[in-house]
Amino acid sequence: MKFSSTLLSVLSVATAVLAEEVKVFNWTTGWKDLNPDGVKERPVITCNGEWPWPQVRVNKGDRVIIYLNNGFENETTSLHVHGLFQHNTTQMDGPPMLNQCSIMPGDTMIYNFTVPDQVGSFWYHSHSEGQYMDGMRGTFIIEDPDGYPYDYDEEVTLTVSEWYHELIDVLHPKFLNRYNPTGAEPIPQNLLFNDTMNGTWHVKPDTTYLMRIINIGGFNSQYLWMEDHDFEVVAVDGIYVEKNVTDVLYITVAQRYDVLIHTKNDTSKNYAFMQKFDEDMLDVIPTDLELNRTNTIMYNEDAPLPEQIYLDAYEFLDDFYLKPLEEMELLPEPDHVVTITVAMDNLGDGVNYAFFNNITHVTPLVPVLGTVLSAGEDATNPAVYGSNTNTFVLQKDEIVEIVLNNNDPGKHPFHLHGHVFQIVDRGDDYTDAPEPVPYTANDSYVEPEFPSVRDVLYVRPNSYFRIRFKADNPGIWFFHCHLEWHLLQGLSMVFVEDPLAIQQNEELTDNWKQVCEASNQSYVGNAAGNTQNFLDLTGEAVQVKPLPDGFTARGIVAFVFSCIAGILGIIAICVYGMSDIPNLEQRVLDDFNMESKELLNDEDEEEIELQHQSSSSSNSKAKDSN
Ligand SMILES: *[C@@H]1O[C@H](CO)[C@@H](O)[C@H](O)[C@H]1NC(C)=O
Ligand SMILES: *[C@@H]1O[C@H](CO)[C@@H](O)[C@H](O)[C@H]1NC(C)=O
Ligand SMILES: *[C@@H]1O[C@H](CO)[C@@H](O)[C@H](O)[C@H]1NC(C)=O
Ligand SMILES: *[C@@H]1O[C@H](CO)[C@@H](O)[C@H](O)[C@H]1NC(C)=O
Ligand SMILES: *[C@@H]1O[C@H](CO)[C@@H](O)[C@H](O)[C@H]1NC(C)=O
Ligand SMILES: *[C@@H]1O[C@H](CO)[C@@H](O)[C@H](O)[C@H]1NC(C)=O
Ligand SMILES: *[C@@H]1O[C@H](CO)[C@@H](O)[C@H](O)[C@H]1NC(C)=O
Numbered sequence: 001m002k003f004s005s006t007l008l009s010v011l012s013v014a015t016a017v018l019a020e021e022v023k024v025f026n027w028t029t030g031w032k033d034l035n036p037d038g039v040k041e042r043p044v045i046t047c048n049g050e051w052p053w054p055q056v057r058v059n060k061g062d063r064v065i066i067y068l069n070n071g072f073e074n075e076t077t078s079l080h081v082h083g084l085f086q087h088n089t090t091q092m093d094g095p096p097m098l099n100q101c102s103i104m105p106g107d108t109m110i111y112n113f114t115v116p117d118q119v120g121s122f123w124y125h126s127h128s129e130g131q132y133m134d135g136m137r138g139t140f141i142i143e144d145p146d147g148y149p150y151d152y153d154e155e156v157t158l159t160v161s162e163w164y165h166e167l168i169d170v171l172h173p174k175f176l177n178r179y180n181p182t183g184a185e186p187i188p189q190n191l192l193f194n195d196t197m198n199g200t201w202h203v204k205p206d207t208t209y210l211m212r213i214i215n216i217g218g219f220n221s222q223y224l225w226m227e228d229h230d231f232e233v234v235a236v237d238g239i240y241v242e243k244n245v246t247d248v249l250y251i252t253v254a255q256r257y258d259v260l261i262h263t264k265n266d267t268s269k270n271y272a273f274m275q276k277f278d279e280d281m282l283d284v285i286p287t288d289l290e291l292n293r294t295n296t297i298m299y300n301e302d303a304p305l306p307e308q309i310y311l312d313a314y315e316f317l318d319d320f321y322l323k324p325l326e327e328m329e330l331l332p333e334p335d336h337v338v339t340i341t342v343a344m345d346n347l348g349d350g351v352n353y354a355f356f357n358n359i360t361h362v363t364p365l366v367p368v369l370g371t372v373l374s375a376g377e378d379a380t381n382p383a384v385y386g387s388n389t390n391t392f393v394l395q396k397d398e399i400v401e402i403v404l405n406n407n408d409p410g411k412h413p414f415h416l417h418g419h420v421f422q423i424v425d426r427g428d429d430y431t432d433a434p435e436p437v438p439y440t441a442n443d444s445y446v447e448p449e450f451p452s453v454r455d456v457l458y459v460r461p462n463s464y465f466r467i468r469f470k471a472d473n474p475g476i477w478f479f480h481c482h483l484e485w486h487l488l489q490g491l492s493m494v495f496v497e498d499p500l501a502i503q504q505n506e507e508l509t510d511n512w513k514q515v516c517e518a519s520n521q522s523y524v525g526n527a528a529g530n531t532q533n534f535l536d537l538t539g540e541a542v543q544v545k546p547l548p549d550g551f552t553a554r555g556i557v558a559f560v561f562s563c564i565a566g567i568l569g570i571i572a573i574c575v576y577g578m579s580d581i582p583n584l585e586q587r588v589l590d591d592f593n594m595e596s597k598e599l600l601n602d603e604d605e606e607e608i609e610l611q612h613q614s615s616s617s618s619n620s621k622a623k624d625s626n
């Protein structure tokens with residue numbers, strides 16, 4: 001590395017021979033009524049009865065063992081440490097029905113893995129059912145034995161997130177609902193700063209802080225800026241970068257920025273640390289929603305609290321230009337291009353789903369890892385993973401390029417498990433274009449020589465990106481939108497990377513198998529659970545059928561939900577989605593003086609009800625993988 005002095009190199013050799021340390025954590029989930037934003041008390045998911053969840057700090061090379069005890073009475077759970085490579089331990093990565101079975105109430109999963117080759121700012125969270133938005137998330141820092149490549153005096157972690165007053169269990173069925181045909185996401189009530197509101201950061205004068213900023217939210221990107229102080233960005237998603245100074249940061253959910261902040265000599269005044277919703281991501285902005293929040297950089301307890309400060313424009317650092325400190329050349333031309341198109345649309349039950357290439361991810365009947373390990377040679381055949389899981393098989397060491405076209409006017413932060421990737425290209429914002437603008441080869445485009453590298457990248461509205469990585473980490477890696485709402489809508493796909501190597505390198509632990517057995521979940525067979533003929537997918541879980549013949553999805557929405565789509569689709573989730581109203585559907589009809597007959601003629605009603613029922617089983621399974 002460019003920055004390592006002789007002394008540091010000696011140190012790293014010395015640390016390499018140290019025995020691995022084992023860091024053990026014993027966590028039990030539960031619920032407690034708490035009031036993080038100081039506005040409304042609500043149940044929050046706790047760890048050993050406490051909230052927030054603990055800050056984990058380990059050293060590079062450590063073995064980490066987390067006992068996750070499901071202390072819920074009626075919910076399954078899981079845990080994912082975001083950003084880790086999990087070499088040879090894909091069974092510890094977390095997503096249910098991909099990498100493991102769901103953990104039943106009363107049961108324990110032992111997450112046991114090492115962190116041999118990564119350092120920096122990470123985090124962990126439940127990978128089940130939007131659970132982490134109810135509070136089941138925390139920071140995970142891996143210390144660098146070579147020391148941080150930039151000088152600083154003090155270190156501090158800062159988490160940001162949005163916050164709902166309602167439980168996800170309450171919002172979820174209202175969101176995935178035919179009375180929310182546009183798929184409008186529930187509007188959060190507040191923004192949290194280190195899990196509180198109106199937060200305070202106590203600082204010393206004339207001090208350089210290393211601040212690790214982590215968006216542990218599940219929906220909103222945020223703008224961050226400070227009064228009269230700058231962010232010097234020095235790392236992104238666990239990758240050190242050449243220093244880049246900015247006064248505004250834009251951070252999507254799951255992203256991390258390490259920044260240096262130098263404090264002033266003068267302690268007579270306190271300064272504002274501002275955060276603001278990216279309001280483009282909100283379908284409606286309720287009048288009582290505070291878009292921005294003022295926190296305090298506290299120099300002096302006796303001085304007045306700062307006023308909020310305004311910006312004329314939110315010109316933030318473009319992460320495309322962040323150059324890794326350890327120069328990594330652009331990977332060669334891809335061996336395997338995976339082109340995927342993102343779209344949101346309605347299926348026959350009227351619910352708005354999210355699609356990659358017309359497929360909304362539906363959870364297989366057997367965890368993907370179980371299929372890999374039981375399929376023998378067939379594991380290299382994508383067919384065994386089912387027709388509705390969006391599974392792609394990658395060959396050992398091939399260069400993979402994902403070309404993602406966003407046929408949706410929203411921003412989506414995409415995350416790839418098990419890897420970091422290079423950002424080869426990212427299209428502009430085409431919000432106002434008449435049609436989405438997909439990627440097209442363009443000879444005059446100059447690819448970056450040393451591209452930016454990270455593990456969560458957002459795509460702009462109606463636009464595209466291209467990312468590249470080398471398939472050098474055998475495992476099962478989820479690729480999905482990190483907006484929990486969109487994950488619940490099925491915006492995900494699965495990479496099965498070098499399956500024959502997974503078969504050789506990984507042996508399931510007894511605990512892993514026991515977790516499946518406790519949930520009465522088979523872990524052998526293809527996506528349909530067939531253990532005899534892996535190419536026979538009869539009985540696999542599939543997505544809800546499309547709308548009846550003669551109706552396009554958009555057509556029926558326009559026809560059946562015409563008034564709803566325009567007015568109600570948005571209002572329903574905003575008003576109805578936020579308060580607990582019994583008989584939601586009836587209320588919606590009442591409010592608009594409609595009877596259900598007017599919404600649907602009898603024949604359609606029957607058809608749709610039928611599909612609703614037949615789909616509800618696959619849907620509930622689909623929810624499992626989230
Ligand atoms: C974890 O903590 C629980 C509750 O204190 C205890 O019953 C259990 O034995 C602990 N497990 C381990 C592996 O230490
Ligand atoms: C933050 O300030 C608002 C008023 O601006 C108040 O309603 C809320 O209770 C405060 N929250 C906390 C955690 O202090
Ligand atoms: C699960 O338990 C919690 C807490 O006891 C409760 O609030 C919730 O309604 C229950 N959910 C279901 C689906 O039974
Ligand atoms: C964790 O994994 C290591 C290596 O496979 C093994 O030796 C150890 O027994 C495991 N620990 C637990 C608690 O499962
Ligand atoms: C955020 O909370 C953590 C954990 O309590 C604490 O270590 C850190 O100093 C806080 N950050 C700020 C900016 O106050
Ligand atoms: C702050 O004080 C230090 C010594 O305490 C001094 O070296 C430095 O120049 C001062 N900085 C400014 C901006 O005045
Ligand atoms: C911050 O929020 C307040 C209250 O919602 C609003 O009056 C103000 O215009 C906002 N400021 C900015 C810069 O958006």
Ligand SMILES: *[C@@H]1O[C@H](CO)[C@@H](O)[C@H](O)[C@H]1NC(C)=O
Pocket residue numbers: 242243244245316317318321322323
């Ligand atoms: C800093 O970011 C800007 C774009 O925001 C870019 O033009 C510039 O090259 C970057 N500089 C470094 C040293 O990364």
Ligand SMILES: *[C@@H]1O[C@H](CO)[C@@H](O)[C@H](O)[C@H]1NC(C)=O
Pocket residue numbers: 341357358
């Ligand atoms: C998705 O469906 C549309 C319309 O039926 C079709 O034109 C398109 O080729 C399909 N895309 C893929 C990737 O299958």
Ligand SMILES: *[C@@H]1O[C@H](CO)[C@@H](O)[C@H](O)[C@H]1NC(C)=O
Pocket residue numbers: 442443444445446
């Ligand atoms: C091709 O790329 C160049 C340079 O980035 C750009 O100016 C031009 O508009 C692009 N052309 C098309 C058709 O996208």
Ligand SMILES: *[C@@H]1O[C@H](CO)[C@@H](O)[C@H](O)[C@H]1NC(C)=O
Pocket residue numbers: 087088504505
């Ligand atoms: C994974 O396991 C295989 C077989 O035991 C071994 O050859 C390989 O080095 C391991 N990979 C890593 C990154 O540890």
Ligand SMILES: *[C@@H]1O[C@H](CO)[C@@H](O)[C@H](O)[C@H]1NC(C)=O
Pocket residue numbers: 520
């Ligand atoms: C376990 O699964 C089998 C087969 O899917 C089913 O027949 C059985 O009823 C299930 N048992 C329980 C306790 O759910």
Ligand SMILES: [Cu+2]
Pocket residue numbers: 411412413481482483486491
């Ligand atoms: Cu999304």
